Amino acid sequence: MTKLGKLMMLEWRKLKQKMIMGELIIYWGILMFLPIFFIKMVSTDFGESYSTIIQLMISIQMGFVLFGASLINQVVIDEYKNKTISLAFGYPISRKKLVTAKVLFISLFVFCCTIVSFLLAGITTYLLDHFFQIIDGQPTIADLTTYFSKMIGHSFMITLISLIPLYFFGVWKRATFPTVLCALFLMQFQNFSYLLNIDINPDMVNVGLCLLGAASVYLSIKMVDKVGDL
Template sequence: MLKLIRLELRKSKFTFLKGVLIADLAILGFMLLIAFTGMNEGDFATYNDLFQGVSVFVKATYIIFASVLISKLVIDEYKNNTITVLFMYPVPRKMLMAAKLIIVFLFTFLSIWLSNIVISSILAGVGYFLPDVIQGVLTQKLLLTHLVTTGTDALYAAGIGLIPLFFGMRRKSVSATIVSAVLIVMLISSGFGNFRMGNLLEISITLALAGAFIAYLSIRKIEHQDVS
């Protein structure tokens, strides 16, 4: 399986790392802009507010990123009919599809987790040296809680990021894949005040399990699926 994953990464020239850097810089810049322009309005009254804001933007960004990656690794292969060449390899189709989806899952999980930690750390550093920007005290307990929450959120989001596969595979459509991801992001980011749908554990777990089930069905059915 590791060899298949390396082959997929080499074949796709995995250029998304540059995109991750650009996305993180954009999120960081946007969060700094909100923090500095909203100093007198209390947009980030506490570090907890700051960390929650980072989490929302990071999850939204990389769930959409996951749909782009699904489009590149799976949907485009079907759309351009290059999947038939890939299935001529002396390797079970299930393993090939599993390798692609593992890449998507791990990319989404690691991107969300690491981006959350890096961006939150930079903003916490800004708050430390410029205490007027963010009120309150950054405690060890808050840091530990944020670290654990970031890991679980990344895990759930990685599962949610697989849901667009269902919509993309129905019509072998890249646009359907990405649009469905945008709609999912709008759903989990919707709410009012400090309440958001994505903050409900039941919603996150349900959507993550739905994504895992869709991935399982895609792998299970691939042996008998018409690739034309």
């Protein structure tokens, strides 16, 4: 195993595993049944076809941006507040490598959990529709191809967006509550445009948010020597 791999395993051992797994089960449980809930309780328009419900399911998975914030709080902010990161910075390993391991750990965790969520939501929605005839028509090969391709792309996108609070609220300010608020805002960002009647291109918004996430990661690693002891 590489040194980065060992550092990532160390991050997993330091994590409050029972709390994180409990939180993760809640996310999966809610997101599994949320598409059908929207059809039954919010609008039957979502059940017009599988292509319609797929778009809803994709947007629902943005909930994992909040899970990313939870990991930032535990993996980065809590260590600064508890001073345990000072001990890690005393190891004969560069700070940049330590932060890189933390970023990779958070990224891989969010990405894999989002993939699993997509799969669980897709299977649950199909099975409930199979037994209760909630969605009009049947899923086509094109629908399945779209879903699986977007599952990969959007899981990557959600991972990057979840890292936007990392530098400013995590490495620099070490602020737990603002990190969560930032994640909540990012989750609902595109909905605000509808509420305010602002016409924006969703794809361009997602690209912009992904670039912000990438910039946050870059700054977190690049600037850790300057802000790490503040």
